Amino acid sequence: SQTIHQWPATLVQPVGSPLSLECTVEGTSNPNLYWYRQAAGRGLQLLFYSVGIGQISSEVPQNLSASRPQDRQFILSSKKLLLSDSGFYLCAWSEVILLNTEAFFGQGTRLTVV
Amino acid sequence: GENVEQHPSTLSVQEGDSAVIKCTYSDSASNYFPWYKQELGKRPQLIIDIRSNVGEKKDQRIAVTLNKTAKHFSLHITETQPEDSAVYFCAAGRKSGGYNKLIFGAGTRLAVHP
Numbered sequence: 001s002q003t004i005h006q007w008p009a010t011l012v013q014p015v016g017s018p019l020s021l022e023c024t025v026e027g028t029s030n031p032n033l034y035w036y037r038q039a040a041g042r043g044l045q046l047l048f049y050s051v052g053i054g055q056i057s058s059e060v061p062q063n064l065s066a067s068r069p070q071d072r073q074f075i076l077s078s079k080k081l082l083l084s085d086s087g088f089y090l091c092a093w094s095e096v097i098l099l100n101t102e103a104f105f106g107q108g109t110r111l112t113v114v
Numbered sequence: 115g116e117n118v119e120q121h122p123s124t125l126s127v128q129e130g131d132s133a134v135i136k137c138t139y140s141d142s143a144s145n146y147f148p149w150y151k152q153e154l155g156k157r158p159q160l161i162i163d164i165r166s167n168v169g170e171k172k173d174q175r176i177a178v179t180l181n182k183t184a185k186h187f188s189l190h191i192t193e194t195q196p197e198d199s200a201v202y203f204c205a206a207g208r209k210s211g212g213y214n215k216l217i218f219g220a221g222t223r224l225a226v227h228p
Contacts (some may be wrong), residue, residue: 016162042119043132044203045218051213065136083163090157103216105157 002027006091006106013113019064019078021109023091026072031093033074034103035066038088050074051096086113116141118206120219128227133191135222137204140185144206147180147187148216150187152201161202194226 006023013019025031035047045058048066056066063082067075074091091106120137127133137147145166164171164178164187171178175194180187189200194214201223207216 011131034203036218044205044218046218049213051211057213089174095211101214102160102163103214105159107157108155110155 001094002104004091004093004104004106006109008109009107010066010110011112012109013081015083015113016080019076019081019085019111021076021089021111023074023076023106024072025074025093028072028093028095030071030096032096033068034092034094035064035074035076036090036105038090038108040087044090048076081113083113086111103112116206116217118204118217118219120204120222122222123220124223124225126225126227127194129194130195131194132228133198133203133224134195135189135224136186136205137188137206137219138184138186139217141206141208141217142185143208144185144217146207146214146216147178148201148207149176149178149189149203150205150218152203152221154200158203159227191224194224196226196228199224199226 003026021099033050036044038044050056064078089109092103094103095101116138147168148163149161151161152158162173162178164180169221177190201221203221204219
């Protein structure tokens with residue numbers, strides 16, 4: 001069966017520090033991978049998606065970047081965090097072959113920038 | 115651009131009552147409409163979904179209806195229980211540039227009071 005792992009679960013970082021959140025998927029090949037951000041009391045905003053290794057697309061301009069160095073690994077990064085980067089970050093995956101399949105979410109990372 | 119409007123943002127009901135959450139979407143190419151439930155501090159999880167060739171789908175106490183002409187879909191929960199308390203997200207999805215694109219609503223915080 002497929003599983004998705006995301007870490008760390010919580011993170012407190014000072015303004016201006018770098019960020020690296022990691023997500024890995026097991027049990028599937030060539031998945032679509034996503035990073036979402038959920039601000040407090042808000043919906044899920046799509047930040048990045050990837051259809052393959054090295055292929056990253058951004059939905060919104062921002063202070064963050066993403067990379068996919070391996071088929072089932074997706075990394076969210078920042079060189080210098082801003083206060084506005086605080087939020088709940090969720091990695092997700094979906095099947096490529098089937099149309100309109102559900103997105104499976106990781107357990108999320110609660111990032112607080114202080 | 116593409117967006118999904120979700121109402122209400124908060125909903126409070128008594129145990130045993132019904133709850134209805136409504137969403138409208140703007141992208142006429144959307145053909146997949148999932149609903150996710152997110153308990154406090156946890157990942158969103160799919161509870162039901164509907165595709166554009168179906169007008170209604172039911173699974174025990176939850177049902178979803180879709181009106182493609184009006185670009186409108188709804189979640190209905192009957193005989194609500196305290197464990198139904200959570201944030202519910204609707205989404206509208208389609209294939210876009212080789213990936214499954216999901217646009218989420220802002221969420222509805224449902225509180226079921228005993």
